[in-house]
Amino acid sequence: MSSDSPSDTVPDYRDTVFLPETAFPMRAGLPQREPDWLARWERIGVYDRLRAQKGRVPFVLHDGPPYANGHLHIGHALNKVLKDMVVRSQQMMGRDARYVPGWDCHGLPIEWKIEEQYRAKGLNKDDVDIVDFRQECRRFAEGWIDVQREEFKRLGVTGAWDRPYLTMDYHAEAVIAGEFMKFVMNGSLYQGSKPVMWSPVEKTALAEAEVEYHDHTSHQVWVRFRVIAADAVFTKTPTDVVIWTTTPWTIPQNRAVAFGPEISYGLYEVIGRPEESSATIGHRVVLADKLAEAVLAQGKLLGPDMVRRLCDVSSADLQAMVLAHPFRGVEGGAGEWDYDVPMLPGDHVTDDAGTGFVHTAPSHGDDDYILGQKFGLPMTYNVEADGSYRPDLPLFGGQHIILPDGKEGPANVSVIKQLAYSGALFAKAKLKHSYPHSWRSKAPVIYRNTPQWFVAIDKPLDDGMTTYGDTIRTRALNSINQLVTWTPATGRNRLHSMIEARPDWVLSRQRAWGVPLTAFIKKGAKPTDPDFLLRNSEVNARIIAAFEAESADVWFVQGFKERVLDGIVNPSDYVKVDDVLDVWFDSGSTHAFVLRDREDGSADGIADLYLEGTDQHRGWFHSSMLQACGTKGRAPYRGVLTHGFTLDEKGMKMSKSLGNTTSPQEVIGEYGADILRLWVAQSDYTVDLRIGKEILKGVADSYRRLRNTMRYMLGALKGFTEAERVEPADMPELERWVLHRLAELDGEVREGYAKYDFQGVFQKLFTFCTTDLSAIYFDIRKDTLYCDAPTSLRRRACRTVLDILFHRLTTWLAPVLVFTMEEVWLERFPGDDSSVHLLDFPETPKAWLDTALARKWDALRDARRVVTGALELQRTAKVIGSSLEAAPEVFVTPTLAAVLGSVDFAELCITSGLNLREGQAPEGAFALADVPDVAVLFHPAHGAKCERCWRVLPDVGTHKHPGTCQRCSDALG
Structure with a gap:
C-alpha cells in the first residue's frame, strides 16, 4: 500500500478533511486589479465617510506642494506614500486624519516652459501682454495638475483629491498678497541693494533652495595688488599683496582686500626667477606663512634660490597699507579704477586655502557685502541682468560672464589677459570644484548686486506676538527648540544652524508668473x-x-x-x-489659506506634521518657518519628518543619461502600487533609499509570503461563526501564547506608527507572520484544523484565534498594503459599503499579556528547534518522508522535563510519538550548541498510518472507521 493513497479496502477519507478553502488567488495581479479598488473607494466615498465620523481629535498632515510641471518621479512616490501611511495609520488609531493635497503653481519653471514654446515659434515673451502670458502659465499648470493628480491617486494615496489647494487659486493668491502686506505693515519689508544669487540665463534672483551644486571648472588667478602707502619697509621696494580668486570677472568690482587678524604673515623677496615666471627680482610679496610655499609654487618661485623671507608682517602693518587696484592707470581705463584700495580686517579670512588675503567686491559676495557695510565701501553696478558688464565699462563693456545659453562668456578670459598686460597676474590655473547652478536652467549662477525686496529677520516687530521673541529669527529658533518634534532628531540641528546663520530673506523676483509684491x-x-x-x-x-x-x-x-x-x-x-514674490513665499504662506481658512484645516492654523525630503530644510520647512514667525509669531507646524533621496541599487544618483532611473509608473505597471508602497515601508527613509530591479524582486518576494499568510487564514476561516468562538480563558496554551504575542504587537504597532517608524512596524509584523505564525502556529495547528471534529475545543479555539489575527493583521497592514488588505477584507466581508479603510485598529486587551507563559513558550520553541533539526537530518537522508513517521527520544534536564511534560510536546514537534528522558544523552544524540539542555535520538514511529491524518499510531485500524486512529474515527462519527 502506498504511503500517499488509501488501499482498495479502506475508504478514501480525503473529502472528510477540513482543508482550507478560499477564492483568494495566490497570484495578486495588482497592476490590473488596483484601479478597480481605486474606483470603488471613490464610488463609496471612503475619505469623506471618515471625515463624517464625529468626536475624533483631528490630525492634520499639511502637504508640501509639489511643482505642477512634469510626470512624477520615484522621489515623488516615496514622499506621497510616506504621507499616506502617516494619514492612514493616524486615522486607524482613532484620529480624524485629514489630508488636503496641494500644488505649487507659480514660478520660474513654468514660466521657462512657456518661454521655450515662444522661442520655438520665433516669438519674444516681452512682446506678449503680461496678463495673456500669465494665463498661458495658468493653463500649463492646470494641465499638469490633472496628470499628477491621477498619478498620485494611482499610488493608493487617500485625500481630498476633488478639492486640493492650488497656490494659483484666486483665494490663495489673495491670501499670499495679504500675508506679504503684513510684512509691509509691520515694517520688516525693505528695499536694499545687496548681492544675491542671480541667474543670468533666467535674468532673476534665486533663493538658496532654487540652487543646486555641480562640478564646474573655473579659472583661478593669483593677483598682485601694489602697496602704494605703508611703513617705509613696504614702499621703498615694489611690494605686492597677493590675492587668489576663482571669479576673475569680479576683479573690476574690487573695493578692498581683507586679511585675517590672527593669521601669521611674512614679507618675501624674489631673489631669482625662472624664465616662465612673471616675477621681478628684487620685488616683494606679502603672504600668509602657512600658504606661502603653495602660492610661490604657483608663481614658479619655489626653492631657496628663488625667494627669501625677510620679516614678519603684523596686523597693524597690514591695516596701515593702502593698495592700488590692478587696473589703476591702465591704458583705456578712463580713470575707472584710479582709487585707493584699503586693507581691512575680516573674521571670514582663513589660511586654509588661497593666499591669506581675500579680494573684496561688496557687490558680488555675502562676506564681501558684510565687510563693505561695516567699513562703508561703495557698491558697484557693473553687471547687467543678462550677466554682461554694463556697456560703458572701460575695457570690458558688454562682455558676458555667462552667455544666454548658460555657457561661459569672454569676461573671465578678458580680465585675466588685462591682468597679465597690467603686470598684475602672479599666476593662473584651472580649478574643478562644486559650483552653484540654477536648478531649472542648469546654468551657473553668479552673485550680483541688485535692488531687491527683503524681509529683515532681526528687526524687532511691534505686533503683539512676542511669546517666542520679537524678531523673526528669535521666534524661529525658539520654535525649533521648544515647539517642534523632529523625525529624525537630526533635522532640528540642520534647520537651527540654517536659521541661525541666514541673512535677510530676499522676496522679489524679476519675473512675470507669480503673486506680485x-x-x-x-x-x-x-x-x-x-x-x-x-x-x-x-x-x-x-x-x-x-x-x-x-x-x-x-x-x-x-x-x-x-x-x-x-x-x-x-x-x-x-x-x-x-516684481513677483519668490515662490517659496507662496508655499510658505500655505498654512494661512489651507490650515487657517479651510473647514478641513486646523482649528489653530497649525499642522501636526510637515513631511518632505531633507532638501526642504532650506526650502519649504525654512520658508514656512520664516513666513509664519512674521505673521503668526511661531512655527506653523508641531512636527517635521524628513526623508532621504532615492538612489539606484549601487547608491548612485539617478540620471536619465546614465539610464539608471526607476519611475513609479514602471514599477506599478510591472508589480503594482502595493509593491512600491512595501518598498517604502521596508526602507529606512531617514537616509537615502536605494531602488532597482533586484531590490524590487526582494520586495515582491516578501509580499508573496505575506499574501500567502493572509490566504491561509482566509481558507482556514471559511464558514467561521460566532457560535464557534471560545473565550481566551478556555483556550489551550498555544492559543493563549498567540494572544500574548498579539497584545505585545498591539503596543509595538501603535507606538511604531505614532513615531512614523514604518520600517519597524513592518519588520515586526513580517517577522511575526513568517516566524510565529507560519513556522510555528500554522505549522502545529494544521493537523487540528484539518482533522479535528468541528466541535472540538482545540479547533474552535484555533479558529477563534485566526479570526482575532485576521482583524488585526488586515488593519495593521492596511496603511502600507492598501489594495491587498482591502482585497483580503472584502474576500471575507463582501458588501457594497464595506472597506477595511473605514475601520480602526481593534482594541487588544492587555489581559492577554502573559509574560510567564511567554517565557515557557520560549523554552518550548528552543527545544522544538532541536527536535526538528534532528528530524531534518533523517528527512535529508531519505530515512523518513514526514516528521509524522518519527517518535524521537528527547533527553532534557529535570527542570526542562517538567516544562515539556506539561504540554503535548509530540504535537508541537508534529511527530506521531515522543519520549521524554531526563539525564545525559547517549553518544551520537543530535544537539544544537545554543540549546545545551536538549538532545535527540531518532526513532521511527510504531504502528500503522492513519489514512485520514497520516499519524503513525498503534491503534490505527482498531476503530469503527477502517484505517483511522481514535481521533479521526470519532471525528467521522
Whole structure:
C-alpha cells in the first residue's frame, strides 16, 4: 500500500478533511486589479465617510506642494506614500486624519516652459501682454495638475483629491498678497541693494533652495595688488599683496582686500626667477606663512634660490597699507579704477586655502557685502541682468560672464589677459570644484548686486506676538527648540544652524508668473525714508478683494493702481512695484489659506506634521518657518519628518543619461502600487533609499509570503461563526501564547506608527507572520484544523484565534498594503459599503499579556528547534518522508522535563510519538550548541498510518472507521 493513497479496502477519507478553502488567488495581479479598488473607494466615498465620523481629535498632515510641471518621479512616490501611511495609520488609531493635497503653481519653471514654446515659434515673451502670458502659465499648470493628480491617486494615496489647494487659486493668491502686506505693515519689508544669487540665463534672483551644486571648472588667478602707502619697509621696494580668486570677472568690482587678524604673515623677496615666471627680482610679496610655499609654487618661485623671507608682517602693518587696484592707470581705463584700495580686517579670512588675503567686491559676495557695510565701501553696478558688464565699462563693456545659453562668456578670459598686460597676474590655473547652478536652467549662477525686496529677520516687530521673541529669527529658533518634534532628531540641528546663520530673506523676483509684491513706492522718496512704502490698510483690503474676485493677474491690468488708490491717496504720487514674490513665499504662506481658512484645516492654523525630503530644510520647512514667525509669531507646524533621496541599487544618483532611473509608473505597471508602497515601508527613509530591479524582486518576494499568510487564514476561516468562538480563558496554551504575542504587537504597532517608524512596524509584523505564525502556529495547528471534529475545543479555539489575527493583521497592514488588505477584507466581508479603510485598529486587551507563559513558550520553541533539526537530518537522508513517521527520544534536564511534560510536546514537534528522558544523552544524540539542555535520538514511529491524518499510531485500524486512529474515527462519527 502506498504511503500517499488509501488501499482498495479502506475508504478514501480525503473529502472528510477540513482543508482550507478560499477564492483568494495566490497570484495578486495588482497592476490590473488596483484601479478597480481605486474606483470603488471613490464610488463609496471612503475619505469623506471618515471625515463624517464625529468626536475624533483631528490630525492634520499639511502637504508640501509639489511643482505642477512634469510626470512624477520615484522621489515623488516615496514622499506621497510616506504621507499616506502617516494619514492612514493616524486615522486607524482613532484620529480624524485629514489630508488636503496641494500644488505649487507659480514660478520660474513654468514660466521657462512657456518661454521655450515662444522661442520655438520665433516669438519674444516681452512682446506678449503680461496678463495673456500669465494665463498661458495658468493653463500649463492646470494641465499638469490633472496628470499628477491621477498619478498620485494611482499610488493608493487617500485625500481630498476633488478639492486640493492650488497656490494659483484666486483665494490663495489673495491670501499670499495679504500675508506679504503684513510684512509691509509691520515694517520688516525693505528695499536694499545687496548681492544675491542671480541667474543670468533666467535674468532673476534665486533663493538658496532654487540652487543646486555641480562640478564646474573655473579659472583661478593669483593677483598682485601694489602697496602704494605703508611703513617705509613696504614702499621703498615694489611690494605686492597677493590675492587668489576663482571669479576673475569680479576683479573690476574690487573695493578692498581683507586679511585675517590672527593669521601669521611674512614679507618675501624674489631673489631669482625662472624664465616662465612673471616675477621681478628684487620685488616683494606679502603672504600668509602657512600658504606661502603653495602660492610661490604657483608663481614658479619655489626653492631657496628663488625667494627669501625677510620679516614678519603684523596686523597693524597690514591695516596701515593702502593698495592700488590692478587696473589703476591702465591704458583705456578712463580713470575707472584710479582709487585707493584699503586693507581691512575680516573674521571670514582663513589660511586654509588661497593666499591669506581675500579680494573684496561688496557687490558680488555675502562676506564681501558684510565687510563693505561695516567699513562703508561703495557698491558697484557693473553687471547687467543678462550677466554682461554694463556697456560703458572701460575695457570690458558688454562682455558676458555667462552667455544666454548658460555657457561661459569672454569676461573671465578678458580680465585675466588685462591682468597679465597690467603686470598684475602672479599666476593662473584651472580649478574643478562644486559650483552653484540654477536648478531649472542648469546654468551657473553668479552673485550680483541688485535692488531687491527683503524681509529683515532681526528687526524687532511691534505686533503683539512676542511669546517666542520679537524678531523673526528669535521666534524661529525658539520654535525649533521648544515647539517642534523632529523625525529624525537630526533635522532640528540642520534647520537651527540654517536659521541661525541666514541673512535677510530676499522676496522679489524679476519675473512675470507669480503673486506680485503688492506694494507702492512714494515717488522721489529714498528707501530709508519713513514714507518710502505706502502703508494703508484700506488699500490693502481693496487689493485683497480684487485678487479674490479676479486673480492676481489684475495687478498687471492698466489702471489698477488708480483703482485701488483713488480716494485714499493721490495715485500719481506712487509707483507700483511689478516684481513677483519668490515662490517659496507662496508655499510658505500655505498654512494661512489651507490650515487657517479651510473647514478641513486646523482649528489653530497649525499642522501636526510637515513631511518632505531633507532638501526642504532650506526650502519649504525654512520658508514656512520664516513666513509664519512674521505673521503668526511661531512655527506653523508641531512636527517635521524628513526623508532621504532615492538612489539606484549601487547608491548612485539617478540620471536619465546614465539610464539608471526607476519611475513609479514602471514599477506599478510591472508589480503594482502595493509593491512600491512595501518598498517604502521596508526602507529606512531617514537616509537615502536605494531602488532597482533586484531590490524590487526582494520586495515582491516578501509580499508573496505575506499574501500567502493572509490566504491561509482566509481558507482556514471559511464558514467561521460566532457560535464557534471560545473565550481566551478556555483556550489551550498555544492559543493563549498567540494572544500574548498579539497584545505585545498591539503596543509595538501603535507606538511604531505614532513615531512614523514604518520600517519597524513592518519588520515586526513580517517577522511575526513568517516566524510565529507560519513556522510555528500554522505549522502545529494544521493537523487540528484539518482533522479535528468541528466541535472540538482545540479547533474552535484555533479558529477563534485566526479570526482575532485576521482583524488585526488586515488593519495593521492596511496603511502600507492598501489594495491587498482591502482585497483580503472584502474576500471575507463582501458588501457594497464595506472597506477595511473605514475601520480602526481593534482594541487588544492587555489581559492577554502573559509574560510567564511567554517565557515557557520560549523554552518550548528552543527545544522544538532541536527536535526538528534532528528530524531534518533523517528527512535529508531519505530515512523518513514526514516528521509524522518519527517518535524521537528527547533527553532534557529535570527542570526542562517538567516544562515539556506539561504540554503535548509530540504535537508541537508534529511527530506521531515522543519520549521524554531526563539525564545525559547517549553518544551520537543530535544537539544544537545554543540549546545545551536538549538532545535527540531518532526513532521511527510504531504502528500503522492513519489514512485520514497520516499519524503513525498503534491503534490505527482498531476503530469503527477502517484505517483511522481514535481521533479521526470519532471525528467521522
